[in-house]
Amino acid sequence: MREKYTGEEHAQAKEAVKGKSSAPDLLPVADAEQAVLESEVMRLLGCGGSFWPHPIGFSRIDLTQDLPVLHLDAFSEWRGRRTAMSNDAVHSLLPSQDSHSDVHGVSGLRVHAIHGEDLHLTMAGSSSRLVLRGTPGADWEAEIDELASQTRQEGCRLLWGLPTLAVSEQSLLRILLDYREMSWLGSGLLRRNALLWKVSSAFSAKSWIHGGEWIFELDALPTVEVYHNELLARLTDPVWGLPLRIVENRCRCTKSDSRPDYAGYECTYHLGSTQGKFGGLQIRFRVMSKNDLRYFRGERVLYENLEADRNWLKRAFPSPSKEASGCSAC
Numbered sequence: 001m002r003e004k005y006t007g008e009e010h011a012q013a014k015e016a017v018k019g020k021s022s023a024p025d026l027l028p029v030a031d032a033e034q035a036v037l038e039s040e041v042m043r044l045l046g047c048g049g050s051f052w053p054h055p056i057g058f059s060r061i062d063l064t065q066d067l068p069v070l071h072l073d074a075f076s077e078w079r080g081r082r083t084a085m086s087n088d089a090v091h092s093l094l095p096s097q098d099s100h101s102d103v104h105g106v107s108g109l110r111v112h113a114i115h116g117e118d119l120h121l122t123m124a125g126s127s128s129r130l131v132l133r134g135t136p137g138a139d140w141e142a143e144i145d146e147l148a149s150q151t152r153q154e155g156c157r158l159l160w161g162l163p164t165l166a167v168s169e170q171s172l173l174r175i176l177l178d179y180r181e182m183s184w185l186g187s188g189l190l191r192r193n194a195l196l197w198k199v200s201s202a203f204s205a206k207s208w209i210h211g212g213e214w215i216f217e218l219d220a221l222p223t224v225e226v227y228h229n230e231l232l233a234r235l236t237d238p239v240w241g242l243p244l245r246i247v248e249n250r251c252r253c254t255k256s257d258s259r260p261d262y263a264g265y266e267c268t269y270h271l272g273s274t275q276g277k278f279g280g281l282q283i284r285f286r287v288m289s290k291n292d293l294r295y296f297r298g299e300r301v302l303y304e305n306l307e308a309d310r311n312w313l314k315r316a317f318p319s320p321s322k323e324a325s326g327c328s329a330c
């Protein structure tokens, strides 16, 4: 079961839970410092917007080693241009400061070490660690050197090697206090990232934070089975899920008869903490219009060319015969 959440190999996950019978032993919870690091990585890498072999650019988090290891996809693709995921990651995550003292990237994030295809990240003044594992051939040193050169050319200051927080980072952290308080959620989602490709039938996922909610927008074809019930059940599972409960929902699945083919629809679910913690999760399950199916068939080809996970594609893009006949649930 654990592999359905973390994406770990089955044998590895089975070994990790041997002799354990209850949460959180079965799927460990990060401590406060560690959760901040993991949550910030989830916030920036989970924002979507490109195409990857897995929904948001990584396939699993391995929690069986000394340090959590996040396995990145090899590359992303956007408008026909492929970029190494290691390049995407350093550009998104590593902090720099521009001439207006604005910080780009994760405030306080630091490069702790590079060992082969592993980039070890930490936060300034913290013992937290997260390993980003690139695919074979990933060259973190070259990616970081290139980013440093580009950052300097733009007149910006590199922050990712500083031993302590820069003043600009301290100011930003005060502003972004909400994000810190929501780190239990971000870390919990990172540790359950595989649900997006092992359970969800959405072909696209993106996320952002607004108004104390971590918002996920999942897009699915109108020909897939109604997919939100299982994902919500997994997320709120008392053993494997997060301490969340559904507090409000607007489901439109049952109103399909009156829905025209040219319009898609959305079921929105709001989930809140069962432990009184700050921050909620909002999931927008969007179903595309039937008239756009031809366009989305092109996306399937794109994902196939990226060698995306086959089981995920089978669910997200049903076979042509099923697509033609439609789905009773929709």
Ligand SMILES: [Zn+2]
Pocket (backbone or CB within 6 Å): 228, 250, 251, 252, 253, 254, 267
């Ligand atoms: Zn619904």
